[in-house]
Amino acid sequence: MTESSPPPPLQLDTVQLGDDYYQRPLAYFARMREEGPVTLVTMPWGARAWLVTRYADVRAALADPRLYKDWAGKLTPPDWVPDEVTGYLNMHLLNADPPDHTRLRKLVSKGFTARRVAGLRPRVEAITRSLLDETEARAAVLKETGGEDTVDLIEAFAFPLPVTVICELLGVPAEDREQFRAWSNAIVADNAGPGAFRAAGTAMFHYFTNLVAAKRAHPADDMVSALIEARDSGDSLNERELIAMLFLLLVAGHETTTNLIASGTLALLLNPAEMARLRADASLLPGAVEELLRYVNPLNHATDRFTLEPVEIGGVTIPAREWVLCVTTSANMDPDRFPDAGRLDVSRDAGGHVAFGHGIHFCLGAPLACLEAEIAFGALLSRFPSLSLAADPATLRWRESSLIHGLETLPVRLA
Numbered sequence: 001m002t003e004s005s006p007p008p009p010l011q012l013d014t015v016q017l018g019d020d021y022y023q024r025p026l027a028y029f030a031r032m033r034e035e036g037p038v039t040l041v042t043m044p045w046g047a048r049a050w051l052v053t054r055y056a057d058v059r060a061a062l063a064d065p066r067l068y069k070d071w072a073g074k075l076t077p078p079d080w081v082p083d084e085v086t087g088y089l090n091m092h093l094l095n096a097d098p099p100d101h102t103r104l105r106k107l108v109s110k111g112f113t114a115r116r117v118a119g120l121r122p123r124v125e126a127i128t129r130s131l132l133d134e135t136e137a138r139a140a141v142l143k144e145t146g147g148e149d150t151v152d153l154i155e156a157f158a159f160p161l162p163v164t165v166i167c168e169l170l171g172v173p174a175e176d177r178e179q180f181r182a183w184s185n186a187i188v189a190d191n192a193g194p195g196a197f198r199a200a201g202t203a204m205f206h207y208f209t210n211l212v213a214a215k216r217a218h219p220a221d222d223m224v225s226a227l228i229e230a231r232d233s234g235d236s237l238n239e240r241e242l243i244a245m246l247f248l249l250l251v252a253g254h255e256t257t258t259n260l261i262a263s264g265t266l267a268l269l270l271n272p273a274e275m276a277r278l279r280a281d282a283s284l285l286p287g288a289v290e291e292l293l294r295y296v297n298p299l300n301h302a303t304d305r306f307t308l309e310p311v312e313i314g315g316v317t318i319p320a321r322e323w324v325l326c327v328t329t330s331a332n333m334d335p336d337r338f339p340d341a342g343r344l345d346v347s348r349d350a351g352g353h354v355a356f357g358h359g360i361h362f363c364l365g366a367p368l369a370c371l372e373a374e375i376a377f378g379a380l381l382s383r384f385p386s387l388s389l390a391a392d393p394a395t396l397r398w399r400e401s402s403l404i405h406g407l408e409t410l411p412v413r414l415a
């Protein structure tokens with residue numbers, strides 16, 4: 001990773017995360033693991049949350065039924081009036097507790113089993129090939145015309161690959177992907193402001209409502225049509241839950257994998273000996289993907305949880321009605337669990353990392369993300385033996401999102 005200088009002093013009774021948190025979160029987390037592993041913080045935009053940073057505590061907290069997710073059902077007053085964003089888009093798996101969570105997850109899990117996903121390999125390989133062909137051709141034209149032959153690997157490859165795959169799986173037109181990118185950015189960014197967040201959420205709500213109407217009229221062999229069929233042939237999914245499910249699958253299906261591919265490539269470029277080992281022995285790829293997930297975790301922390309009663313974690317009692325964030329990135333860097341955790345080792349046994357979470361909300365898309373990443377890294381390394389970073393690593397910027405840890409751009413040279 002690109003963090004070097006020590007963090008500013010922390011007041012561990014209530015930590016204020018500064019704007020530099022986005023650029024070097026690991027520095028904050030390392031201090032917290034040592035000095036206050038369960039700590040009340042003020043996020044850069046002002047919200048309060050308890051951060052849990054040690055591996056053992058994070059893993060236990062992720063599976064703790066006393067940490068809830070259904071805020072709409074459990075924290076809002078009886079006269080709460082939901083709008084399109086809070087009342088529709090948010091009614092998804094990551095804001096649900098059993099038994100609703102169990103019911104909703106059952107409906108989609110068969111679409112994402114390891115066997116089902118393995119069948120997607122030829123298609124993911126074909127999309128990868130075609131995106132890299134286009135990228136190579138574009139770089140060649142730039143070179144011939146005497147221009148700068150650098151490409152932004154996120155724009156050219158790390159973003160379009162996962163978004164195209166999830167769009168095809170769902171049955172959403174891939175031509176709309178730039179629009180999703182803009183909406184999704186506004187939804188996960190901490191600095192977009194409430195107006196932009198709401199506007200993006202409302203636009204997505206209308207987009208999915210129209211898509212469901214169109215697919216209802218003309219069903220196809222895709223997941224949107226299958227979910228509509230489940231909705232219309234029983235009472236297992238209501239209309240709000242249907243829209244929210246599509247929203248979650250689309251956003252979760254690309255934001256994270258994009259960042260695994262981009263940040264993972266950066267990590268390999270900054271660790272050339274590890275990159276050379278991987279290039280020389282493709283059988284290391286599946287294990288290397290797990291190690292890269294541990295090392296560059298695309299999410300700083302898992303999604304929001306809250307307490308309804310006082311809950312003790314790691315010897316600290318968190319009061320009732322408080323927000324709790326399980327910092328999976330910190331857990332993955334905990335030297336008590338992963339010796340020499342700050343070192344990238346593509347042959348390490350990284351099993352047990354919590355980049356995909358743990359417990360009932362364990363990432364539904366994990367097999368798909370791993371398949372995409374394995375194919376992406378394999379293709380990049382074998383096609384471009386001279387792949388190099390086209391920027392000073394110190395100038396690379398990370399997006400201003402507490403949840404997502406991802407680069408804004410990744411300028412590279414292919415040859």
Ligand code: HEM
Pocket residue numbers: 062093094105166248249250252253254256257260297298299302303304328354355356357358360361362363364365366368369
């Ligand atoms: C590298 C890529 C990915 C990472 C690091 C990742 C990470 C995570 C994590 C940490 C959770 C649990 C959150 C929590 O407990 O608060 C989660 C849940 C989820 N992920 Fe992923 N994810 C990735 C890719 C995907 C993909 C490709 C999909 C495709 C559909 C997906 C769909 C979901 C869904 C639907 C959930 C909610 C599961 C539930 O609540 O039962 N994810 N993911």
